[in-house]
Amino acid sequence: MLFDLSGKTALVTGAGESAGPGIGAGIARARDAQGARAVVDDIKADTAAATVAAIEAAGGKAVAVCFDVVDRGAVLAGVREAEERFGPIDILVNNAGGTGGAPLAPFREQDPEKWELPIRSNLIGTLNCTHAVLEGMCARGWGRIVTIASVAGTTGMEVGASLYGAAKAGQVGFSRHLAVEVAPHGVTVNCVAPGFTMHGEVGGSHPLNRSQSRIPRLGAARDHAAACVYLASAEAEWVTGQVIQVNGGGQI
Ligand SMILES: NC(=O)c1ccc[n+]([C@@H]2O[C@H](COP(=O)([O-])OP(=O)(O)OC[C@H]3O[C@@H](n4cnc5c(N)ncnc54)[C@H](O)[C@@H]3O)[C@@H](O)[C@H]2O)c1
Numbered sequence: 001m002l003f004d005l006s007g008k009t010a011l012v013t014g015a016g017e018s019a020g021p022g023i024g025a026g027i028a029r030a031r032d033a034q035g036a037r038a039v040v041d042d043i044k045a046d047t048a049a050a051t052v053a054a055i056e057a058a059g060g061k062a063v064a065v066c067f068d069v070v071d072r073g074a075v076l077a078g079v080r081e082a083e084e085r086f087g088p089i090d091i092l093v094n095n096a097g098g099t100g101g102a103p104l105a106p107f108r109e110q111d112p113e114k115w116e117l118p119i120r121s122n123l124i125g126t127l128n129c130t131h132a133v134l135e136g137m138c139a140r141g142w143g144r145i146v147t148i149a150s151v152a153g154t155t156g157m158e159v160g161a162s163l164y165g166a167a168k169a170g171q172v173g174f175s176r177h178l179a180v181e182v183a184p185h186g187v188t189v190n191c192v193a194p195g196f197t198m199h200g201e202v203g204g205s206h207p208l209n210r211s212q213s214r215i216p217r218l219g220a221a222r223d224h225a226a227a228c229v230y231l232a233s234a235e236a237e238w239v240t241g242q243v244i245q246v247n248g249g250g251q252i
Contacts, residue, residue, distance in 0.1 A: 003233040006035030009086045010232065011079070013069050013129055014096030015040045016047025017054065021197045023148060024095035025051045026221025027228045032060035034229050036091065039082040040064045043096070061086075069096045069125030079132040088140060089133040091232045094147040094171070097122035104160040115163055122167035126174065134182065143187035144232040145178070147171050148224065151195045151247050168193075172243055179241030188240035192227045195219055195247025215248035 010031045015024035015038075024042070032038045032055045040055075040062055042048040048064035055062035063085050067078035079089060100121030102114045126147050137143025152161045153168025172191050179189040197219035227244050230236055 001034075003229050003235060004035055005031060005091070005229065005232060008036040008090040008232070009039060009082075009088065010036040010091035010093065011039040011041060011065075011082060011089045011129070011133065012093040012095055013041040013125070014043075015051055015093075016042030016044050017050035018042075018047060019199065021199050021221060023194065023197060023221045023224050024093070025054075026225045027093050027095060027148075028062070029055060029058070030222065030225035030229050031091070031093075031232070032062060033058070034233075036232075037086045038062040039086060039089070041069070041078060041096070042066055043068050069094075069129055070120050072128045072131075075128040075132050079129075083136075088136050090137070090140075090142065091144040092129055092133050092146070093228055093232075094126040094129055094145070096125050097148065097167075099161075099164050100167075102163055104164070106160055107162040110163060118164045118167040119170065122164070123170040123174070126171050130178070134187070137187045138182055138185035141186040143182075143185075144236075145175070145187065145189040146228050146231045147175055147189075147191045149175075149191040149193045149243060151193055151245070153191075154193060154243065154245075175243075176241045183240055186237075188231070188237065190231045190236075190240060191243045192224050192231070193243050193245045193247070194224050195245075195250055197221065197224065215250035217248065219246065219248060 012028040015028040028038045040051045045066045052062040065082045067074040100117035102117040150168040152165040
């Protein structure tokens with residue numbers, strides 16, 4: 001099977017069955033379908049349990065290990081617990097993120113007290129989780145880090161997302177440098193940059209998406225899940241330090 005992940009353990013953060021777009025849950029389900037054991041993190045335990053139940057119902061292996069990616073101590077404890085249950089983490093998908101509670105608004109109207117929220121939720125969360133699994137990957141000579149960035153990390157948009165964009169661009173810059181650092185150890189580091197993505201069905205429209213007349217449809221979790229499966233596979237071992245744009249061809 002192409003892109004076979006059998007025997008691998010994949011940790012996906014923010015992978016609960018969300019009422020939102022649910023990109024992480026889609027990634028966890030796709031990983032499992034390719035044969036990997038899925039460690040499902042989410043800050044909300046009930047939604048993580050729902051993803052695990054869906055994977056088990058489909059005949060797969062999954063465990064919920066819930067932690068806040070912003071809390072480094074909780075991340076370390078969560079990774080330890082996951083490794084006790086399913087063995088070393090071979091694949092990490094840094095998916096947890098979002099605005100971190102900061103409103104979408106022009107930068108000039110943003111409260112400086114809230115500048116850090118999206119930086120913590122996206123960038124610091126990614127650093128915490130990556131740091132927790134990286135040493136083991138390098139020691140074993142194999143690993144995959146995939147971070148869910150955003151079109152907002154590489155393109156200017158008129159949607160009040162400058163702080164979120166800064167955090168997403170931070171994930172991209174971090175990944176490019178880390179890719180060079182750990183390439184000799186058999187570990188690849190890449191980003192997937194989603195365009196506007198909706199929950200469930202792939203039709204519909206999005207009020208913030210100016211490019212929808214130019215793209216075939218809005219995105220769904222499965223679009224990003226497929227890119228993640230590829231980047232996690234053995235076939236992608238010569239792809240590192242890249243940002244795969246998954247946006248239907250529309251930047252904004
Ligand atoms: N939906 C889009 O249009 C879009 C576009 C570009 C990038 N993204 C990125 O995709 C990722 C997933 O977002 P989504 O749209 O699927 O949102 P979502 O709200 O459906 O899912 C996010 C999940 O992460 C969990 N989470 C949030 N903060 C967490 C934390 N600190 N620790 C652990 N879990 C946490 C939430 O409980 C939720 O289940 C995010 O990084 C987001 O920035 C989304």
